[in-house]
Amino acid sequence: MAGKKKGPGPGGPGANMMPGEKAKDFGKTMKTLVRYLSPYKFRLVAVFIFAIASTVFSIISPTILGDATDKVVEGLMGGMGIDFEGLLSILLLLLCLYGLSLLFGAAQGWIMADVSQKVIYNLRDKMSVKLDRLPLKFFDSKTHGEIQSRMINDIETVNQTLSVSLTQIITSFTTIIGILIMMLRISVLMTVTALVVLPLSMLVIRLIVSKSQGHFKNQQKYLGYVNGHVEEMYTGHDIVKAFNREEESQETFEKYNDKLCESAWKSQFLSGTMMPITNFIGNMAYVAVCLLGGNLAINGKISIGDIQAFIQYVRSFNQPISQVANVANQLQSTAAAAERIFELIDEEEEAGLDEAPEKVIDVDDVKGRVAFENIRFGYSPDETVIHDFSFVAQPGQRVAIVGPTGAGKTTIVKLLMRFYELEKGKITIDGYDITKLSRSNLREMFGMVLQDTWLNNGTIRENIRYGNPDATDKEVEAAAKAAHIDHFVKTQSKGYDMEVNEEATNISQGQKQLLTIARAFLADAPILILDEATSSVDTRTEALIQQAMTNLMKGRTSFVIAHRLSTIKDADHILVLNHGDIIEQGTHEDLLSQNGFYTNLYNSQFAQ
The missing domain is CATH 1.20.1560.10 (ABC transporter type 1, transmembrane domain)
Known part of the structure; x- marks a missing residue:
């Protein structure tokens, strides 16, 4: 599950739709x-x-x-x-x-x-x-x-x-x-007199709209800047304070706020003058009609009641024109x-969403043999991330994927989950091409714990149950115990009914990580994906989670992405990636004995 992205920055939602666009x-x-x-x-x-x-x-x-x-x-x-x-x-x-x-x-x-x-x-x-x-x-x-x-x-x-x-x-x-x-x-002559000012009224309206439109756009633009700046600064208020950037933040806010204030008063002033000016022009017609109507009434060509009705029509004529x-x-x-x-x-x-799958695999029957056959992939045509990747994970095998940032570790997982389509090659599970399965059938085979934790606004129980909506309360609590989060939950006044707020700021990062691990326990999937699953916990908790993970991974094919090499020493097989290719592979001891890329990575972390 993907973590929350930062909200819109300057030019956020308010700037995306502007009057007159x-x-x-x-x-x-x-x-x-x-x-x-x-x-x-x-x-x-x-x-x-x-x-x-x-x-x-x-x-x-x-x-x-x-x-x-x-x-x-x-x-x-x-x-x-x-x-x-x-x-x-x-x-x-x-x-x-x-x-x-x-x-x-x-x-x-x-x-x-x-x-x-x-x-x-x-x-x-x-x-x-x-x-x-x-x-x-x-x-x-x-x-x-x-x-x-x-x-x-x-x-x-x-x-x-x-x-x-x-x-x-x-x-x-x-x-x-x-x-x-x-x-x-009522009177053709009086109607013509009243309509003489109509072109002038339309011209004024057009002129005011054209002048105010640019200011309205700027108003929405700088409103977006203000909203984006406020969200950024107050979401990351602890970072702002840590680096003593309050004054700079205030200066930026004042700059945007000044521009917003300037464009807002100009746009509102101009739009506010439309009605008074059109009313003034209408009053000119009103005066002319009164004079002409009085003359016609004196000469007996029109009644006083008709003059009154006509004047009401003249008074109400400009309003629908302005509305149009x-x-x-x-x-x-x-x-x-x-x-x-x-x-x-x-x-x-996504391709093939509405196509009937050629094969449906019963999740309970999945053995967990995962094969990558000469896969090639790039996020754009001119940027290849994975060049020619081939590997077979046997059922129940714990496979660790390591390498420097940008080596393609997480991309391998995204391709396995079919978040993206391959350019070349294929991936199979128990011999079945994943493109022949429905995405829902494919993804229910996997349990995932990502580095970026994602919790929704709800209770702890609801967040753990996200991994299996049909789980009982006992199963939820059992998963929490396996992830070593049960003790923390029970120390809270509301226990499993404690509300996790919108940004999950009322619990620590490590506790959020443990809750997502509990969610994966509850999903009980035959294949596991652990992407830096213990990166946000302390050493003692990490040891407890590693023990729990070892129990969880028994009998399941597991893919573990890790930067801390100490966490994957007991993996059955380690793949070392660099620039989208496997450059070394084997057990921890085998790789150290090769004195190559993996050895350098390992020594860089543990050298005195």
């Missing part, structure tokens, strides 16, 4: 997103109808209110008194229209929220499944921060658009068209976010 192929991305919406097309049609109905009822209301005003004016001007009965019927109709607008608006909001959450659920599920099926080389090429950004930030961006912006587009366009129709119905501009910008960010999501979903998976 554009997709490489907007059309293709949006078509793909529409395909995810297609199963809900009938609900979307209902949303469309309800949104239009809600908007139409809202648009009609000023005209009805204008009729009520005319009733009052007629009563006062005609000397007949106000027709309260007629006025009441108009006001009741107005109330019904407002109620219907609210009802249809709530209905379309409820349906769209349901649709958007189902789509987002589907996308999250696909991404989660995909991450489980991707090869290790994908994770080697991506930071954890980038993957987290796609799973969280990008998903939330798409969710926001589906749940809010989609219906806002419908209502905004319907409002614009509806208001234009109602304004033209904002949604258009939001769609660019949504397309960029969706594109990154779809790129992950479309990533190439």
Whole structure:
């Protein structure tokens, strides 16, 4: 099990998705997103109808209110008194229209929220499944921060658009068209007067968006820097203090924070001026309409109620235009976010995941003969790590793999587990090519203890049981005793129910190592892989673990990667690797007698 990687550094999750970022192929991305919406097309049609109905009822209301005003004016001007009965019927109709607008608006909001959450659920599920099926080389090429950004930030961006912006587009366009129709119905001349300022309003919106977009990008960029720096510094606060780098850390934080503050206030100031400026331009149209409407009313060409209705339409005309501009910008960010999501979903998976295995081996019948036949491998085409490796481990044999850093020791294990595919040669277990087995069938044959410990946020019992979910409490405790961690666990107030926190900082590194060893005991696999399994424990505990490991390895084929050569002196066979090739092999005594590379390694560790 891989250890936890450090979180995102500067430019982490916050920097990966920025407002105004554009997709490489907007059309293709949006078509793909529409395909995810297609199963809900009938609900979307209902949303469309309800949104239009809600908007139409809202648009009609000023005209009805204008009729009520005319009733009052007629009563006062005609000397007949106000027709309260007629006025009441108009006001009741107005109330019904407002109620219907609210009802249809709530209905379309409820349906769209349901649709958007189902789509987002589907996308999250696909991404989660995909991450489980991707090869290790994908994770080697991506930071954890980038993957987290796609799973969280990008998903939330798409969710926001589906749940809010989609219906806002419908209502905004319907409002614009509806208001234009109602304004033209009242007075063509007044409508033309009101629309004269529209190009100016659009120009101002475009100018403000173009100016603020760069500052928004910088805001997200430096927000990512601040988040990354904070995570790095406070995750490694003990190292910062040990090297007296608090002042330097604070200076770096202040530099990023200053840039963030500068870009944030500029972006927010510019975006904040959009509404006041567009309102000012709208007020110019409002004044012009009032003057023209007054002149028309004096000449008897329009009623006072129509003027009132028209003024309401003019006052509400700029809002949907601003919304359309904002949604258009939001769609660019949504397309960029969706594109990154779809790129992950479309990533190439591990080969043969969905193919039926040609052979299924019963783990209980595995003898443990492992053969490497002329294998060749490189993490990239121009970087060969293993050149021509051949070796046969007999059932029950303890094989130690030693060599300098970068010799290819851990790579051999990764190939054995089929985390990567070979360029040449083959690996067999009991004569069966591992490429003919399913990965799950292959990996259940192995128990692993790695140098980088990984514990999840849960109890000690749950972490040990990770090796065998069906194990009983007695079996968990037996595994803990075998790994010499039982005594420590029982000294804790909650015993095996003690919670291991998120970063496992409430237990020592050596205790974490012992828990992962207990997990391997519980897995009870026929083949063991021990990669520097005792590197984090003291000498006394190491001796106890070596004794326990000796018992564990009896009857099992074991591969032990070690830098401390004292831990593998009793191995049945030692492979000495350098630059991806076996340069020496034999028992500890045989290798020392050769007075070669292994002897030099051994002497460098134990020379006085």
